[in-house]
Amino acid sequence: MNTNKKNLFVTIAGRANAGKSSLLNALVGEKIAAVSDKPQTTRTKITGVLTKGEIQYVFMDTPGMHRARNKLSEHMINTVSETVTGVDVILLMCDCTKKISENETDLIKNISGEKSKVILLLNKIDLLENKDRLIEKLAEYSGLYDFEEIIPVSVLNGEGLDLLMEILEKYAGNGPHYFPDDKFTDQPEKVIMSEIIREKALMNLNEEVPHGIAVTIESLNEREDRSGTPILDITATIFCERESHKGIVIGKGGSMLRKIGQDARADLEDFFRIKVNLQCWVKVKEGWRNREGMIKNFGLS
Numbered sequence: 001m002n003t004n005k006k007n008l009f010v011t012i013a014g015r016a017n018a019g020k021s022s023l024l025n026a027l028v029g030e031k032i033a034a035v036s037d038k039p040q041t042t043r044t045k046i047t048g049v050l051t052k053g054e055i056q057y058v059f060m061d062t063p064g065m066h067r068a069r070n071k072l073s074e075h076m077i078n079t080v081s082e083t084v085t086g087v088d089v090i091l092l093m094c095d096c097t098k099k100i101s102e103n104e105t106d107l108i109k110n111i112s113g114e115k116s117k118v119i120l121l122l123n124k125i126d127l128l129e130n131k132d133r134l135i136e137k138l139a140e141y142s143g144l145y146d147f148e149e150i151i152p153v154s155v156l157n158g159e160g161l162d163l164l165m166e167i168l169e170k171y172a173g174n175g176p177h178y179f180p181d182d183k184f185t186d187q188p189e190k191v192i193m194s195e196i197i198r199e200k201a202l203m204n205l206n207e208e209v210p211h212g213i214a215v216t217i218e219s220l221n222e223r224e225d226r227s228g229t230p231i232l233d234i235t236a237t238i239f240c241e242r243e244s245h246k247g248i249v250i251g252k253g254g255s256m257l258r259k260i261g262q263d264a265r266a267d268l269e270d271f272f273r274i275k276v277n278l279q280c281w282v283k284v285k286e287g288w289r290n291r292e293g294m295i296k297n298f299g300l301s
């Protein structure tokens, strides 16, 4: 047994749209979590693993804090509470261009009882024209909690991320690697596939439609095309909450569904490194975000 092994469990939490999933992807170096400009993109805990020499970092991305509006929201908020419990480090991620929200102060109250080290990340510094705003933000957040460290970052530009890793390294403690060293997520393949498709739906759709989207993978089949090239057939269903939304997801003459499919196929081919043939269907599940059975079926509880 290698006694030099170390590990560190890190939860990324914060308001919706702060850049938590972008950070997870950047730290792990793989696109594991869906990212979009719509709040409440992440719905479950997503684990990303990074093994660097003797240290294995286990990063857990969580849904953004928001006011619960339906049963799905309640599950998402519970996930945050569960995932900030008992970890070594909590990365509290905020958007330095936004005012401190009640959701953030509630979250800070929630984690103040934990023994974990709490590091504040002031994200999106690339958007700040006046850098004095950063000092103001620093002072505002420092008044709320005695953070172990406060690091201004731009996940978009990679600014501050080396410093973050240098700091995290110091907190790693002796212990086993719970994941194989070459593994970077515990997300099953089908979940990664459905999240890629959902991300493209979020990117392309507007108003209230994206929030009611869920995606399931119905079938997978690997074969060779006529020239002998391996090809993966994927059949997916995009669920939405209303008949009127179904029309929007399909679009005029099927144009929206085609666009979502094309965008998703490109990412699926990149991620799985195989040619993909993707077929998407659209179905309505009336008000599914308030139906426990459906939430469970979609793997969200």
Ligand SMILES: Nc1nc2c(ncn2[C@@H]2O[C@H](COP(=O)(O)OP(=O)(O)OP(=O)(O)O)[C@@H](O)[C@H]2O)c(=O)[nH]1
Pocket (backbone or CB within 6 Å): 015, 016, 017, 018, 019, 020, 021, 022, 023, 034, 035, 036, 037, 038, 039, 040, 041, 042, 043, 062, 063, 064, 065, 123, 124, 125, 126, 127, 153, 154, 155, 156, 157
């Ligand atoms: N300008 C700028 N945009 C960023 C940065 N980091 C993330 N974003 C953008 O912010 C938006 C939200 O990013 P996500 O990573 O999905 O945010 P999140 O905190 O996971 O959001 P939820 O899952 O909804 O809670 C996306 O459009 C990102 O591209 C940054 O450093 N600068």
Ligand SMILES: [Mg+2]
Pocket (backbone or CB within 6 Å): 020, 021, 022, 033, 034, 035, 041, 042, 061, 062, 063, 064
């Ligand atoms: Mg997210």
